[in-house]
Amino acid sequence: MxxxxxxxxxxxxxxxxxxxxxxxxxxxxxxxxxxxxxxxxxxxxxxxxxxxxxxxxxxxxxxxxxxxxxxxxxxxxxxxxxxxxxxxxxxxxxxxxxxxxxxxxxxxxxxxxxxxxxxxxxxxxxxxxxxxxxxxxxxxxxxxxxxGQRKTIDRLFGLLTLIIEEFGEPTPDGYCLPFPLTHGQIGSAIGATRVTVTRLMGKLRKKGLISTYGDNLICLPMQSVDFNNDSSKSS
Amino acid sequence: MxxxxxxxxxxxxxxxxxxxxxxxxxxxxxxxxxxxxxxxxxxxxxxxxxxxxxxxxxxxxxxxxxxxxxxxxxxxxxxxxxxxxxxxxxxxxxxxxxxxxxxxxxxxxxxxxxxxxxxxxxxxxxxxxxxxxxxxxxxxxxxxxxxGQRKTIDRLFGLLTLIIEEFGEPTPDGYCLPFPLTHGQIGSAIGATRVTVTRLMGKLRKKGLISTYGDNLICLPMQSVDFNNDSSKSS
Structure with missing residues (x-):
């Protein structure tokens, strides 16, 4: 596409x-x-x-x-x-x-x-x-x-997944966004404050669901990224 | 379109x-x-x-x-x-x-x-x-x-405005959705519970920003709907 x-x-x-x-x-x-x-x-x-x-x-x-x-x-x-x-x-x-x-x-x-x-x-x-x-x-x-998810952490993790799937690049730490995205910017997408985003990103990091790399670049572990834009599969 | x-x-x-x-x-x-x-x-x-x-x-x-x-x-x-x-x-x-x-x-x-x-x-x-x-x-x-709005009431009102602008029909009570949309359905779009939507819809109604008509059809007052899909205007 x-x-x-x-x-x-x-x-x-x-x-x-x-x-x-x-x-x-x-x-x-x-x-x-x-x-x-x-x-x-x-x-x-x-x-x-x-x-x-x-x-x-x-x-x-x-x-x-x-x-x-x-x-x-x-x-x-x-x-x-x-x-x-x-x-x-x-x-x-x-x-x-x-x-x-x-x-x-x-x-x-x-x-x-x-x-x-x-x-x-x-x-x-x-x-x-x-x-x-x-x-x-x-x-x-x-x-x-x-x-539409009710919990802010779900909106946050879903959004990060979507963005990194689309714009991430492979690195030794997983798939990483090649440019920074501030917590304030993320918050403005999911209806949360910068402070909330920082706190919840810490939670996701502790669970191993995301990591950060270098100058605050956000990464997903390799195995959690689905690069199959599988629009041909049956649902 | x-x-x-x-x-x-x-x-x-x-x-x-x-x-x-x-x-x-x-x-x-x-x-x-x-x-x-x-x-x-x-x-x-x-x-x-x-x-x-x-x-x-x-x-x-x-x-x-x-x-x-x-x-x-x-x-x-x-x-x-x-x-x-x-x-x-x-x-x-x-x-x-x-x-x-x-x-x-x-x-x-x-x-x-x-x-x-x-x-x-x-x-x-x-x-x-x-x-x-x-x-x-x-x-x-x-x-x-x-x-992206932080307050649920803002997300709610923004969403209702968008939907009624696109699908609403003129009635004596304003522009109304021609079919019901449940509070649960609205809530699922804005990350809120059905109960919260019901409460906030009451608030919007009291402020005169929305009204309901007949069998729970949601309306906007005539003057608040912008039907100019003005994609040709300068911003």
């Missing part, structure tokens, strides 16, 4: 990707960002991560608070919605009271953008983009499954 | 849809279900809701519990992941420890199915299906935004 430009799989449209990169440069449609920089976006455009990793965040204006006293400003809470890695598309949806935003999660993250209709110039690539959104949708359904 | 067969919009591929219905009947690929009946599904197939409403649920096997005492059976929790209405596609993803499942949410819900490659027989329709998954992905990102 992934159409990483760096992949060696010959079925991947590497040549198309190169043509799109050239096109983006020619039309000043690419830009590189530093870690945690906000990527200026407009809804209605299609973005592609060329290099690095993008972090998607959702902001909600909490109107359940401001109705009893109209003078209070509405509270804004930002939630971590996931990563978009190199070769993957993303877009920014705006629907009151929700706003999505994109940040460069690591240094030297490059993004290019186009209008949706410009995608028609590359019909095969258009299909890849829709396949990628389709895949992302599947992952988000699994993510929603884990967020 | 929706390709409801009943729509009067001339851009909708009504004729294609009729051809697909005929094809499904001819090949015994359609079936009608009663309320709350589980729809037998296989991952790797594409399903289309012909009539009625499908409820998607996610089951998680909670492995964070069973590691300290291997003799305990893992706990299963089911989470409500959303509805799929007539004309919309869905699919069932299986990725350990997560399993999705589909239920007929109302009586006389009809579903048809096909292999993905069979979709190539209707190239225009294929595009519609991917557009529909793309739209569902956007909605799920908003759903994730609301589930």
């Amino acid at each position: 992934n159409f990483q430009p760096s992949t060696s799989d010959p079925s991947r449209p590497f040549l198309t990707w190169q043509r799109i990169l050239d096109w983006a440069q020619e039309h000043y449609r690419d830009r590189t960002f530093n870690k945690d920089e906000r990527i200026p976006t407009r809804s209605g455009l299609l973005y592609l991560v060329q290099r690095g990793t993008v972090r998607l965040m959702g902001t909600t204006q909490l109107s359940s608070h401001d109705s009893t006293d109209g003078s209070l400003p509405p509270i804004l809470e930002e939630a971590f919605l996931g990563f978009v890695s190199a070769g993957q598309p993303f877009e920014i949806v705006v629907q009151s009271p929700f706003t999505l935003s994109a940040y460069s999660h690591i240094d030297q993250t490059s993004v290019l953008w186009m209008y949706w209709h410009e995608l028609d110039n590359w019909p095969h690539f258009r299909r890849e983009v829709f396949n990628a959104f389709h895949y992302q949708h599947q992952r988000k359904l699994l993510w929603l499954s884990t967020l | 929706n390709f409801q067969p009943s729509t009067s919009d001339p851009s909708r591929p009504f004729l294609t849809w009729q051809r697909i219905l005929d094809w499904a009947q001819e090949h015994y690929r359609d079936r009608t279900f009663n309320k709350d009946e589980r729809i037998p599904t296989r991952s790797g197939l594409l399903y289309l809701v012909q009539r009625g409403t499908v409820r998607l649920m996610g089951t998680t096997q909670l492995s964070s519990h069973d590691s300290t005492d291997g003799s305990l059976p893992p706990i299963l929790e089911e989470a409500f992941l959303g509805f799929v209405s007539a004309g919309q596609p869905f699919e069932i993803v299986v990725q350990s420890p997560f399993t999705l499942s589909a239920y007929s949410h109302i009586d006389q819900t009809s579903v048809l199915w096909m292999y993905w490659h069979e979709l190539d027989n209707w190239p225009h329709f294929r595009r519609e299906v991917f557009n529909a998954f793309h739209y569902q992905h956007q909605r799920k990102l908003l759903w994730l935004s609301t589930l």
Whole structure:
């Protein structure tokens, strides 16, 4: 489902990707960002991560608070919605009271953008983009499954499993996220505080369900990662 | 984004849809279900809701519990992941420890199915299906935004807003869900118990943020629903 430009799989449209990169440069449609920089976006455009990793965040204006006293400003809470890695598309949806935003999660993250209709110039690539959104949708359904769990520790462990399955890399310590993810960011995804996440991560570590490696990179033991994206099996 | 067969919009591929219905009947690929009946599904197939409403649920096997005492059976929790209405596609993803499942949410819900490659027989329709998954992905990102909220009442109100915006129908009492959604089902989506949902729904009702109508149908006041799926606006 992934159409990483760096992949060696010959079925991947590497040549198309190169043509799109050239096109983006020619039309000043690419830009590189530093870690945690906000990527200026407009809804209605299609973005592609060329290099690095993008972090998607959702902001909600909490109107359940401001109705009893109209003078209070509405509270804004930002939630971590996931990563978009190199070769993957993303877009920014705006629907009151929700706003999505994109940040460069690591240094030297490059993004290019186009209008949706410009995608028609590359019909095969258009299909890849829709396949990628389709895949992302599947992952988000699994993510929603884990967020429905009542216990915070279950939501936490489920979320870490999903993220590391998708973005982790093999190391001697297991499969590890190749970039840090703060406890505050994790908490914002599962509706918990940073302090709670720190405490529960300690619990998971003690049980041997996760480990941390180097500069606070989160790992899962080798055997607990299911890399079979087994969409062909019977349920 | 929706390709409801009943729509009067001339851009909708009504004729294609009729051809697909005929094809499904001819090949015994359609079936009608009663309320709350589980729809037998296989991952790797594409399903289309012909009539009625499908409820998607996610089951998680909670492995964070069973590691300290291997003799305990893992706990299963089911989470409500959303509805799929007539004309919309869905699919069932299986990725350990997560399993999705589909239920007929109302009586006389009809579903048809096909292999993905069979979709190539209707190239225009294929595009519609991917557009529909793309739209569902956007909605799920908003759903994730609301589930990241720390307070249960915020998650609850955000979720109800999203669902009623998408599936609600205008009535004298506001926009209302045309079918019941139990407090247990809502709770399973936001990581809360049925009892908590009942209590918090009472709070939201007292604040005038929601109302209920007839046989426990949930409504939002007219003015609080944003039907502008404004993906063309700047953010």
